[in-house]
Amino acid sequence: GENVEQHPSTLSVQEGDSAVIKCTYSDSASNYFPWYKQELGKRPQLIIDIRSNVGEKKDQRIAVTLNKTAKHFSLHITETQPEDSAVYFCAASSTLSFGAGTTVTVRA
Amino acid sequence: DGGITQSPKYLFRKEGQNVTLSCEQNLNHDAMYWYRQDPGQGLRLIYYSQIVNDFQKGDIAEGYSVSREKKESFPLTVTSAQKNPTAFYLCASSMGGRSVAQYFGPGTRLLVL
Numbered sequence: 001g002e003n004v005e006q007h008p009s010t011l012s013v014q015e016g017d018s019a020v021i022k023c024t025y026s027d028s029a030s031n032y033f034p035w036y037k038q039e040l041g042k043r044p045q046l047i048i049d050i051r052s053n054v055g056e057k058k059d060q061r062i063a064v065t066l067n068k069t070a071k072h073f074s075l076h077i078t079e080t081q082p083e084d085s086a087v088y089f090c091a092a093s094s095t096l097s098f099g100a101g102t103t104v105t106v107r108a
Numbered sequence: 109d110g111g112i113t114q115s116p117k118y119l120f121r122k123e124g125q126n127v128t129l130s131c132e133q134n135l136n137h138d139a140m141y142w143y144r145q146d147p148g149q150g151l152r153l154i155y156y157s158q159i160v161n162d163f164q165k166g167d168i169a170e171g172y173s174v175s176r177e178k179k180e181s182f183p184l185t186v187t188s189a190q191k192n193p194t195a196f197y198l199c200a201s202s203m204g205g206r207s208v209a210q211y212f213g214p215g216t217r218l219l220v221l
Contacts, residue, residue: 009148032207043198043212044151051207089150093206096141096166100150 004092006099013080014107021102023090024072032093033073035064038101039086047088048075080106111135114199114213121186121193122221129184129216131199137211138204140182144168145196145215154197157182158204186218194220 005024013019023033034049050057050064050073057064061080066073077084085106090099112133121127131140139158143151153166157176171190176182182201186193196217200210 006150034209036212043214045212046209049209096153096156096206098143098151100148 004090004097004099006090006102008102009100010103010105012105012107015081016079019075019077019080019084019104019106021075021088021090021104022072023074023092023099024070025092025097026071027092028068028071030092033064033066034091035075036089036091036098037086038089044089077104080104082106082108112199112201112211112213114197114216116216117214119216119218120221121218124188126185126187127218129186129197129199129218131182131184131213132180133182133201133211133213134180135201135211136179137201138179139202140176141200141202141210142166142172142174142182142184143198143200145198151198154184193218 003026007022031052035047036044037047038044048059048062048064050066061078063076087101087103089101115130141156142154145151152168154172155163155166155174157163160176160179163174163176171187173185196215198215199213202208202210
């Protein structure tokens with residue numbers, strides 16, 4: 001399947017600061033890019049997604065940007081809070097591939 | 109989230125034994141998926157089904173089998189051919205096609221005795 005690279009694997013931020021996670025994909029046929037959040041011991045849940053005809057999408061403190069030319073997309077979390085601590089996964093639609101995940105820790 | 113369920117929550121397998129993980133959804137979704145989650149490796153696709161009575165292999169199908177006799181159900185069997193079955197197994201469903209959100213079940217943790 002398609003290889004989706006996700007960086008960084010771990011991210012520690014001070015409460016109130018921003019967090020950025022980046023993913024790259026290889027299949028230009030991918031046209032849908034979701035982000036999932038998985039809290040410890042729980043199921044992954046969709047937090048935001050973007051389609052290839054859009055360059056940026058925001059939902060309160062969360063935003064996703066897409067660069068189709070470079071084949072990468074990023075998750076931005078602003079004004080981080082302790083409840084943002086979780087593992088975040090990106091995915092690319094064409095072959096149902098997920099990134100390896102980023103463990104985000106928000107320090108109080 | 110309550111629309112997709114998995115059972116059991118924990119499952120123990122003896123060597124050489126086949127075990128079946130259950131996944132049921134009442135969301136009227138056409139597509140269903142099985143993923144395996146290992147620490148540090150994200151989610152890897154085992155099998156998926158876009159419609160009843162049809163399913164396709166994912167990236168790591170060896171040692172696993174599935175059936176899709178009903179729209180609501182997509183059971184996964186971990187066979188004795190799967191030599192390293194210890195993992196967290198997640199089932200998901202979606203309205204169909206690849207470009208839509210997936211809804212995940214709570215997962216089954218499989219352990220080998």
